[in-house]
Amino acid sequence: MTAPQIKAVIFDMDGLLLDTEGIYTEVTQLIADRFGGRRFDWSIKQHTIGLGAYALASYIVQALELPISAQAFLELRTPLMNERFPQAAAMAGAEALVRHLSAKGIPIAVGTSSSRHYFDLKIARHREWFELFDAVVTADDPQVGAAKPAPDIFLVAAQRLGVAPADCLVFEDSPFGISAAKAAGMYAVAIPDPAMADDKFLHADRRLHSLEAVDLKAWGLPTD
Structure with a gap:
Protein backbone atom coordinates (compact mmCIF):
# COMPACT_ATOMS: atom_id res chain seq x y z
CA MET A 1 0.00 0.00 0.00
CA THR A 20 -6.04 21.04 29.93
CA GLU A 21 -8.09 17.95 30.75
CA GLY A 22 -7.02 18.02 34.41
CA ILE A 23 -8.33 21.58 34.66
CA TYR A 24 -11.72 20.55 33.25
CA THR A 25 -11.88 17.72 35.77
CA GLU A 26 -10.98 19.93 38.72
CA VAL A 27 -13.47 22.65 37.82
CA THR A 28 -16.29 20.18 37.15
CA GLN A 29 -15.76 18.50 40.51
CA LEU A 30 -15.74 21.85 42.32
CA ILE A 31 -19.15 22.62 40.85
CA ALA A 32 -20.47 19.12 41.57
CA ASP A 33 -19.35 19.37 45.20
CA ARG A 34 -21.14 22.71 45.55
CA PHE A 35 -24.44 21.03 44.70
CA GLY A 36 -23.85 17.63 46.27
CA GLY A 37 -23.49 15.93 42.91
CA ARG A 38 -21.82 12.64 42.05
CA ARG A 39 -18.08 12.19 41.59
CA PHE A 40 -16.83 13.24 38.16
CA ASP A 41 -14.81 10.09 37.64
CA TRP A 42 -13.48 8.47 34.48
CA SER A 43 -16.67 6.50 33.88
CA ILE A 44 -18.37 9.85 33.19
CA LYS A 45 -15.50 11.97 31.92
CA GLN A 46 -14.61 9.58 29.09
CA HIS A 47 -17.92 10.40 27.41
CA THR A 48 -17.31 14.17 27.48
CA ILE A 49 -13.86 14.51 25.93
CA GLY A 50 -14.07 16.34 22.63
CA LEU A 51 -17.66 17.54 22.98
CA GLY A 52 -18.71 21.12 22.31
CA ALA A 53 -19.45 23.23 25.40
CA TYR A 54 -23.25 22.96 25.51
CA ALA A 55 -23.36 19.24 24.70
CA LEU A 56 -20.71 18.63 27.37
CA ALA A 57 -22.57 20.70 29.97
CA SER A 58 -25.87 18.93 29.22
CA TYR A 59 -24.25 15.52 29.64
CA ILE A 60 -22.48 16.47 32.87
CA VAL A 61 -25.55 18.01 34.50
CA GLN A 62 -27.52 14.84 33.83
CA ALA A 63 -24.75 12.36 34.68
CA LEU A 64 -23.78 14.10 37.95
CA GLU A 65 -27.43 14.71 38.87
CA LEU A 66 -26.92 18.44 39.34
CA PRO A 67 -30.00 20.59 40.15
CA ILE A 68 -29.00 23.26 37.61
CA SER A 69 -29.35 23.85 33.88
CA ALA A 70 -26.58 23.28 31.36
CA GLN A 71 -26.40 27.05 30.85
CA ALA A 72 -26.03 27.63 34.60
CA PHE A 73 -23.23 25.06 34.71
CA LEU A 74 -21.38 26.90 31.93
CA GLU A 75 -21.80 30.22 33.73
CA LEU A 76 -20.50 28.79 37.00
CA ARG A 77 -17.42 27.26 35.46
CA THR A 78 -16.38 30.35 33.46
CA PRO A 79 -14.55 32.25 36.26
CA LEU A 80 -12.99 29.01 37.52
CA MET A 81 -11.54 28.20 34.10
CA ASN A 82 -10.53 31.79 33.38
CA GLU A 83 -8.31 31.54 36.46
CA ARG A 84 -6.75 28.17 35.64
CA PHE A 85 -6.35 27.93 31.86
CA PRO A 86 -3.39 30.34 31.56
CA GLN A 87 -1.31 27.79 33.51
Missing part, protein backbone atom coordinates in the same frame (compact mmCIF):
# COMPACT_ATOMS: atom_id res chain seq x y z
CA THR A 2 1.40 3.38 -1.00
CA ALA A 3 1.84 5.85 1.85
CA PRO A 4 -0.50 8.87 1.76
CA GLN A 5 1.08 12.13 0.64
CA ILE A 6 -0.27 14.48 3.28
CA LYS A 7 -0.23 18.17 2.37
CA ALA A 8 -1.56 19.71 5.61
CA VAL A 9 -1.89 18.79 9.28
CA ILE A 10 -4.70 19.81 11.64
CA PHE A 11 -4.38 19.50 15.41
CA ASP A 12 -7.00 19.31 18.11
CA MET A 13 -5.91 21.30 21.18
CA ASP A 14 -7.26 20.06 24.53
CA GLY A 15 -5.46 16.92 25.67
CA LEU A 16 -3.50 16.85 22.41
CA LEU A 17 -1.40 20.03 22.22
CA LEU A 18 -2.12 21.33 25.72
CA ASP A 19 -2.70 19.49 28.99
CA ALA A 88 -1.89 24.95 31.01
CA ALA A 89 1.26 23.03 30.09
CA ALA A 90 2.19 21.62 26.68
CA MET A 91 1.72 17.92 25.95
CA ALA A 92 4.79 15.81 25.22
CA GLY A 93 6.13 16.33 21.71
CA ALA A 94 3.59 19.01 20.79
CA GLU A 95 5.83 22.04 20.43
CA ALA A 96 8.60 20.11 18.68
CA LEU A 97 6.23 18.65 16.07
CA VAL A 98 4.54 21.99 15.39
CA ARG A 99 7.90 23.72 14.98
CA HIS A 100 9.17 20.98 12.67
CA LEU A 101 6.16 21.02 10.35
CA SER A 102 6.18 24.81 10.22
CA ALA A 103 9.89 24.90 9.40
CA LYS A 104 9.31 22.43 6.55
CA GLY A 105 6.57 24.58 5.06
CA ILE A 106 3.71 22.17 5.82
CA PRO A 107 0.44 24.10 6.33
CA ILE A 108 -0.81 23.54 9.88
CA ALA A 109 -3.98 24.48 11.74
CA VAL A 110 -5.69 24.12 15.10
CA GLY A 111 -9.25 22.78 15.01
CA THR A 112 -10.71 22.97 18.51
CA SER A 113 -14.08 22.67 20.25
CA SER A 114 -12.97 25.52 22.52
CA SER A 115 -14.29 29.03 22.14
CA ARG A 116 -11.89 31.73 20.97
CA HIS A 117 -11.94 33.22 24.47
CA TYR A 118 -10.75 29.99 26.08
CA PHE A 119 -8.29 29.34 23.26
CA ASP A 120 -6.57 32.64 23.99
CA LEU A 121 -6.38 31.85 27.72
CA LYS A 122 -5.02 28.34 27.19
CA ILE A 123 -2.13 29.43 24.95
CA ALA A 124 -0.97 32.16 27.38
CA ARG A 125 2.33 30.34 28.10
CA HIS A 126 2.75 29.12 24.51
CA ARG A 127 2.01 32.08 22.25
CA GLU A 128 5.36 31.90 20.44
CA TRP A 129 4.85 28.47 18.92
CA PHE A 130 1.08 28.83 18.51
CA GLU A 131 1.82 31.79 16.24
CA LEU A 132 3.30 29.26 13.80
CA PHE A 133 -0.16 27.92 12.94
CA ASP A 134 -1.49 29.10 9.60
CA ALA A 135 -5.10 28.90 10.79
CA VAL A 136 -7.03 28.51 14.04
CA VAL A 137 -10.67 27.39 13.95
CA THR A 138 -12.67 27.45 17.18
CA ALA A 139 -16.19 26.16 17.84
CA ASP A 140 -17.61 29.69 17.88
CA ASP A 141 -16.07 30.65 14.53
CA PRO A 142 -18.73 32.29 12.34
CA GLN A 143 -18.18 29.68 9.61
CA VAL A 144 -18.65 26.71 11.95
CA GLY A 145 -22.23 25.48 12.01
CA ALA A 146 -21.78 22.64 14.50
CA ALA A 147 -19.06 21.47 16.89
CA LYS A 148 -17.46 18.01 16.85
CA PRO A 149 -18.43 15.25 16.07
CA ALA A 150 -19.73 17.25 13.09
CA PRO A 151 -16.96 17.82 10.49
CA ASP A 152 -17.40 21.61 10.28
CA ILE A 153 -14.35 22.67 12.29
CA PHE A 154 -11.98 20.53 10.24
CA LEU A 155 -13.57 21.43 6.90
CA VAL A 156 -13.21 25.15 7.66
CA ALA A 157 -9.58 24.57 8.69
CA ALA A 158 -8.80 22.77 5.42
CA GLN A 159 -10.47 25.52 3.43
CA ARG A 160 -8.39 28.19 5.15
CA LEU A 161 -5.22 26.20 4.55
CA GLY A 162 -6.14 25.86 0.89
CA VAL A 163 -5.82 22.06 0.99
CA ALA A 164 -8.39 19.41 0.01
CA PRO A 165 -9.79 17.45 2.97
CA ALA A 166 -8.51 14.18 1.48
CA ASP A 167 -4.96 15.54 1.73
CA CYS A 168 -5.23 16.47 5.43
CA LEU A 169 -4.05 14.55 8.48
CA VAL A 170 -5.77 15.18 11.82
CA PHE A 171 -4.36 14.46 15.28
CA GLU A 172 -7.05 13.97 17.93
CA ASP A 173 -7.41 12.62 21.46
CA SER A 174 -11.16 11.98 21.48
CA PRO A 175 -13.51 9.57 19.71
CA PHE A 176 -15.73 12.54 18.80
CA GLY A 177 -12.76 14.28 17.20
CA ILE A 178 -11.83 11.20 15.19
CA SER A 179 -15.46 10.95 14.04
CA ALA A 180 -15.35 14.59 12.96
CA ALA A 181 -12.12 14.09 11.01
CA LYS A 182 -13.40 10.98 9.23
CA ALA A 183 -16.71 12.69 8.43
CA ALA A 184 -14.64 15.45 6.85
CA GLY A 185 -12.92 12.87 4.63
CA MET A 186 -9.53 13.22 6.32
CA TYR A 187 -6.95 10.83 7.73
CA ALA A 188 -7.10 10.69 11.53
CA VAL A 189 -4.58 9.59 14.14
CA ALA A 190 -5.77 9.07 17.72
CA ILE A 191 -3.52 10.02 20.62
CA PRO A 192 -5.92 9.49 23.54
CA ASP A 193 -5.71 9.34 27.28
CA PRO A 194 -4.18 5.93 28.12
CA ALA A 195 -7.32 5.07 30.10
CA MET A 196 -9.50 5.32 26.99
CA ALA A 197 -10.56 1.92 25.71
CA ASP A 198 -9.11 0.76 22.37
CA ASP A 199 -12.54 -0.02 20.94
CA LYS A 200 -13.48 3.66 21.02
CA PHE A 201 -10.90 4.32 18.29
CA LEU A 202 -11.57 1.59 15.77
CA HIS A 203 -12.46 4.31 13.25
CA ALA A 204 -9.03 5.98 13.58
CA ASP A 205 -6.36 5.26 10.97
CA ARG A 206 -3.83 4.79 13.75
CA ARG A 207 -3.55 5.05 17.53
CA LEU A 208 -0.37 6.32 19.21
CA HIS A 209 0.64 7.01 22.81
CA SER A 210 1.96 10.54 22.19
CA LEU A 211 2.90 13.06 19.52
CA GLU A 212 6.49 11.99 20.07
CA ALA A 213 5.63 8.66 18.41
CA VAL A 214 4.40 10.14 15.12
CA ASP A 215 6.02 8.52 12.06
CA LEU A 216 6.14 11.42 9.61
CA LYS A 217 7.55 9.31 6.80
CA ALA A 218 4.47 7.05 6.88
CA TRP A 219 2.38 10.07 5.91
CA GLY A 220 4.70 11.40 3.25
CA LEU A 221 5.80 14.27 5.49
CA PRO A 222 9.40 15.54 5.71
CA THR A 223 11.44 13.99 8.50
CA ASP A 224 14.54 16.20 8.61
Whole structure:
Protein backbone atom coordinates (compact mmCIF):
# COMPACT_ATOMS: atom_id res chain seq x y z
CA MET A 1 0.00 0.00 0.00
CA THR A 2 1.40 3.38 -1.00
CA ALA A 3 1.84 5.85 1.85
CA PRO A 4 -0.50 8.87 1.76
CA GLN A 5 1.08 12.13 0.64
CA ILE A 6 -0.27 14.48 3.28
CA LYS A 7 -0.23 18.17 2.37
CA ALA A 8 -1.56 19.71 5.61
CA VAL A 9 -1.89 18.79 9.28
CA ILE A 10 -4.70 19.81 11.64
CA PHE A 11 -4.38 19.50 15.41
CA ASP A 12 -7.00 19.31 18.11
CA MET A 13 -5.91 21.30 21.18
CA ASP A 14 -7.26 20.06 24.53
CA GLY A 15 -5.46 16.92 25.67
CA LEU A 16 -3.50 16.85 22.41
CA LEU A 17 -1.40 20.03 22.22
CA LEU A 18 -2.12 21.33 25.72
CA ASP A 19 -2.70 19.49 28.99
CA THR A 20 -6.04 21.04 29.93
CA GLU A 21 -8.09 17.95 30.75
CA GLY A 22 -7.02 18.02 34.41
CA ILE A 23 -8.33 21.58 34.66
CA TYR A 24 -11.72 20.55 33.25
CA THR A 25 -11.88 17.72 35.77
CA GLU A 26 -10.98 19.93 38.72
CA VAL A 27 -13.47 22.65 37.82
CA THR A 28 -16.29 20.18 37.15
CA GLN A 29 -15.76 18.50 40.51
CA LEU A 30 -15.74 21.85 42.32
CA ILE A 31 -19.15 22.62 40.85
CA ALA A 32 -20.47 19.12 41.57
CA ASP A 33 -19.35 19.37 45.20
CA ARG A 34 -21.14 22.71 45.55
CA PHE A 35 -24.44 21.03 44.70
CA GLY A 36 -23.85 17.63 46.27
CA GLY A 37 -23.49 15.93 42.91
CA ARG A 38 -21.82 12.64 42.05
CA ARG A 39 -18.08 12.19 41.59
CA PHE A 40 -16.83 13.24 38.16
CA ASP A 41 -14.81 10.09 37.64
CA TRP A 42 -13.48 8.47 34.48
CA SER A 43 -16.67 6.50 33.88
CA ILE A 44 -18.37 9.85 33.19
CA LYS A 45 -15.50 11.97 31.92
CA GLN A 46 -14.61 9.58 29.09
CA HIS A 47 -17.92 10.40 27.41
CA THR A 48 -17.31 14.17 27.48
CA ILE A 49 -13.86 14.51 25.93
CA GLY A 50 -14.07 16.34 22.63
CA LEU A 51 -17.66 17.54 22.98
CA GLY A 52 -18.71 21.12 22.31
CA ALA A 53 -19.45 23.23 25.40
CA TYR A 54 -23.25 22.96 25.51
CA ALA A 55 -23.36 19.24 24.70
CA LEU A 56 -20.71 18.63 27.37
CA ALA A 57 -22.57 20.70 29.97
CA SER A 58 -25.87 18.93 29.22
CA TYR A 59 -24.25 15.52 29.64
CA ILE A 60 -22.48 16.47 32.87
CA VAL A 61 -25.55 18.01 34.50
CA GLN A 62 -27.52 14.84 33.83
CA ALA A 63 -24.75 12.36 34.68
CA LEU A 64 -23.78 14.10 37.95
CA GLU A 65 -27.43 14.71 38.87
CA LEU A 66 -26.92 18.44 39.34
CA PRO A 67 -30.00 20.59 40.15
CA ILE A 68 -29.00 23.26 37.61
CA SER A 69 -29.35 23.85 33.88
CA ALA A 70 -26.58 23.28 31.36
CA GLN A 71 -26.40 27.05 30.85
CA ALA A 72 -26.03 27.63 34.60
CA PHE A 73 -23.23 25.06 34.71
CA LEU A 74 -21.38 26.90 31.93
CA GLU A 75 -21.80 30.22 33.73
CA LEU A 76 -20.50 28.79 37.00
CA ARG A 77 -17.42 27.26 35.46
CA THR A 78 -16.38 30.35 33.46
CA PRO A 79 -14.55 32.25 36.26
CA LEU A 80 -12.99 29.01 37.52
CA MET A 81 -11.54 28.20 34.10
CA ASN A 82 -10.53 31.79 33.38
CA GLU A 83 -8.31 31.54 36.46
CA ARG A 84 -6.75 28.17 35.64
CA PHE A 85 -6.35 27.93 31.86
CA PRO A 86 -3.39 30.34 31.56
CA GLN A 87 -1.31 27.79 33.51
CA ALA A 88 -1.89 24.95 31.01
CA ALA A 89 1.26 23.03 30.09
CA ALA A 90 2.19 21.62 26.68
CA MET A 91 1.72 17.92 25.95
CA ALA A 92 4.79 15.81 25.22
CA GLY A 93 6.13 16.33 21.71
CA ALA A 94 3.59 19.01 20.79
CA GLU A 95 5.83 22.04 20.43
CA ALA A 96 8.60 20.11 18.68
CA LEU A 97 6.23 18.65 16.07
CA VAL A 98 4.54 21.99 15.39
CA ARG A 99 7.90 23.72 14.98
CA HIS A 100 9.17 20.98 12.67
CA LEU A 101 6.16 21.02 10.35
CA SER A 102 6.18 24.81 10.22
CA ALA A 103 9.89 24.90 9.40
CA LYS A 104 9.31 22.43 6.55
CA GLY A 105 6.57 24.58 5.06
CA ILE A 106 3.71 22.17 5.82
CA PRO A 107 0.44 24.10 6.33
CA ILE A 108 -0.81 23.54 9.88
CA ALA A 109 -3.98 24.48 11.74
CA VAL A 110 -5.69 24.12 15.10
CA GLY A 111 -9.25 22.78 15.01
CA THR A 112 -10.71 22.97 18.51
CA SER A 113 -14.08 22.67 20.25
CA SER A 114 -12.97 25.52 22.52
CA SER A 115 -14.29 29.03 22.14
CA ARG A 116 -11.89 31.73 20.97
CA HIS A 117 -11.94 33.22 24.47
CA TYR A 118 -10.75 29.99 26.08
CA PHE A 119 -8.29 29.34 23.26
CA ASP A 120 -6.57 32.64 23.99
CA LEU A 121 -6.38 31.85 27.72
CA LYS A 122 -5.02 28.34 27.19
CA ILE A 123 -2.13 29.43 24.95
CA ALA A 124 -0.97 32.16 27.38
CA ARG A 125 2.33 30.34 28.10
CA HIS A 126 2.75 29.12 24.51
CA ARG A 127 2.01 32.08 22.25
CA GLU A 128 5.36 31.90 20.44
CA TRP A 129 4.85 28.47 18.92
CA PHE A 130 1.08 28.83 18.51
CA GLU A 131 1.82 31.79 16.24
CA LEU A 132 3.30 29.26 13.80
CA PHE A 133 -0.16 27.92 12.94
CA ASP A 134 -1.49 29.10 9.60
CA ALA A 135 -5.10 28.90 10.79
CA VAL A 136 -7.03 28.51 14.04
CA VAL A 137 -10.67 27.39 13.95
CA THR A 138 -12.67 27.45 17.18
CA ALA A 139 -16.19 26.16 17.84
CA ASP A 140 -17.61 29.69 17.88
CA ASP A 141 -16.07 30.65 14.53
CA PRO A 142 -18.73 32.29 12.34
CA GLN A 143 -18.18 29.68 9.61
CA VAL A 144 -18.65 26.71 11.95
CA GLY A 145 -22.23 25.48 12.01
CA ALA A 146 -21.78 22.64 14.50
CA ALA A 147 -19.06 21.47 16.89
CA LYS A 148 -17.46 18.01 16.85
CA PRO A 149 -18.43 15.25 16.07
CA ALA A 150 -19.73 17.25 13.09
CA PRO A 151 -16.96 17.82 10.49
CA ASP A 152 -17.40 21.61 10.28
CA ILE A 153 -14.35 22.67 12.29
CA PHE A 154 -11.98 20.53 10.24
CA LEU A 155 -13.57 21.43 6.90
CA VAL A 156 -13.21 25.15 7.66
CA ALA A 157 -9.58 24.57 8.69
CA ALA A 158 -8.80 22.77 5.42
CA GLN A 159 -10.47 25.52 3.43
CA ARG A 160 -8.39 28.19 5.15
CA LEU A 161 -5.22 26.20 4.55
CA GLY A 162 -6.14 25.86 0.89
CA VAL A 163 -5.82 22.06 0.99
CA ALA A 164 -8.39 19.41 0.01
CA PRO A 165 -9.79 17.45 2.97
CA ALA A 166 -8.51 14.18 1.48
CA ASP A 167 -4.96 15.54 1.73
CA CYS A 168 -5.23 16.47 5.43
CA LEU A 169 -4.05 14.55 8.48
CA VAL A 170 -5.77 15.18 11.82
CA PHE A 171 -4.36 14.46 15.28
CA GLU A 172 -7.05 13.97 17.93
CA ASP A 173 -7.41 12.62 21.46
CA SER A 174 -11.16 11.98 21.48
CA PRO A 175 -13.51 9.57 19.71
CA PHE A 176 -15.73 12.54 18.80
CA GLY A 177 -12.76 14.28 17.20
CA ILE A 178 -11.83 11.20 15.19
CA SER A 179 -15.46 10.95 14.04
CA ALA A 180 -15.35 14.59 12.96
CA ALA A 181 -12.12 14.09 11.01
CA LYS A 182 -13.40 10.98 9.23
CA ALA A 183 -16.71 12.69 8.43
CA ALA A 184 -14.64 15.45 6.85
CA GLY A 185 -12.92 12.87 4.63
CA MET A 186 -9.53 13.22 6.32
CA TYR A 187 -6.95 10.83 7.73
CA ALA A 188 -7.10 10.69 11.53
CA VAL A 189 -4.58 9.59 14.14
CA ALA A 190 -5.77 9.07 17.72
CA ILE A 191 -3.52 10.02 20.62
CA PRO A 192 -5.92 9.49 23.54
CA ASP A 193 -5.71 9.34 27.28
CA PRO A 194 -4.18 5.93 28.12
CA ALA A 195 -7.32 5.07 30.10
CA MET A 196 -9.50 5.32 26.99
CA ALA A 197 -10.56 1.92 25.71
CA ASP A 198 -9.11 0.76 22.37
CA ASP A 199 -12.54 -0.02 20.94
CA LYS A 200 -13.48 3.66 21.02
CA PHE A 201 -10.90 4.32 18.29
CA LEU A 202 -11.57 1.59 15.77
CA HIS A 203 -12.46 4.31 13.25
CA ALA A 204 -9.03 5.98 13.58
CA ASP A 205 -6.36 5.26 10.97
CA ARG A 206 -3.83 4.79 13.75
CA ARG A 207 -3.55 5.05 17.53
CA LEU A 208 -0.37 6.32 19.21
CA HIS A 209 0.64 7.01 22.81
CA SER A 210 1.96 10.54 22.19
CA LEU A 211 2.90 13.06 19.52
CA GLU A 212 6.49 11.99 20.07
CA ALA A 213 5.63 8.66 18.41
CA VAL A 214 4.40 10.14 15.12
CA ASP A 215 6.02 8.52 12.06
CA LEU A 216 6.14 11.42 9.61
CA LYS A 217 7.55 9.31 6.80
CA ALA A 218 4.47 7.05 6.88
CA TRP A 219 2.38 10.07 5.91
CA GLY A 220 4.70 11.40 3.25
CA LEU A 221 5.80 14.27 5.49
CA PRO A 222 9.40 15.54 5.71
CA THR A 223 11.44 13.99 8.50
CA ASP A 224 14.54 16.20 8.61
